[in-house]
Amino acid sequence: MPIQPGDTLPDIELQVMGEKGPEKVRTSELFAGKKAVLFAVPGAFTPTCSAAHLPGFVVNADKLRAKGVDSIVCTSVNDAFVMDAWGKSQNAEEITMLADGLGEFARAVDLTQDRTANGMGIRSQRYAMIVNNGTVELLNIDAQGLDQTSAETILAAL
Template structure:
């Protein structure tokens, strides 16, 4: 299997069959790449273990940092149909990147990255790789080594971000435990938004599957909100206000 970098060349011109608002929508290569700086990562298939646990989630996490470093869009391209890609995006709660179905493998074949995975019952799929594309021209490619199995060594989000800016810093991930109708929770969320901090909200209470015992287990408290920033427990809304007041 020969996998060759095509840095310096234009991306393949093709039309992707996507879905929007329950309708078919054709999207061209020009629409995705022309006049933009775009990061692409491609993988063997939706719902597969490495793709779901590591490859896609990390790009989604680092998307704000990529954008702060001049990237206009991040695309995940896979030889899957639009229904599968849309369902996968919903299951993983993907908010910051676009999942593009290459159902007929035209783009992947044009990239020279179409490989035979019949031994897994997959048929023809994409080899795992990532690339930085500027105005439709491929500046840099990270292609996984030709090894048995599904190597995942160089196409990850951190490698790409380090290429774009070796000094780029990881964002501080923020999680907030809340409960419906809680005014202090609303205040905590407003404080985070005022400081331009993106956060994950975990709702607690009846029907959520997250109880006060869960909150106590992770934070030592049973009240809400409970805020965590960069893995550090901050506390409630008053604690968060004090935290921001002490920031340099």
């Protein structure tokens, strides 16, 4: 069963790109004491993710912050180099691009999907969460499209 509102995010070690290369970061530290929006995409540089999902959060970052969001985090089952390149290509300086290269976080929150038929392996489902001090307050999942996980939908929920 997927993680639910009221649950604490699992403490998983993932990566972000630092000045000298990939750096380890624990989810417990990343979300401690902060109100955050965490959204996941099936893959960096993929059509819907690049054309709409990430750009929506880039465009609405100031509005999200005005509603009390301390950090906006995007995760995908990609490595830190890919997440960093994708973030730069999307002008996502205000978004933490969190690499879940082995899919450990996606599995821990039970939000994976099997894309092996498309040559992509096990990926994250498309979801968006509002997280307060490590506790999930809202979880929206989209099987298709962005109706539930867009920046606009999350903004309206804050």
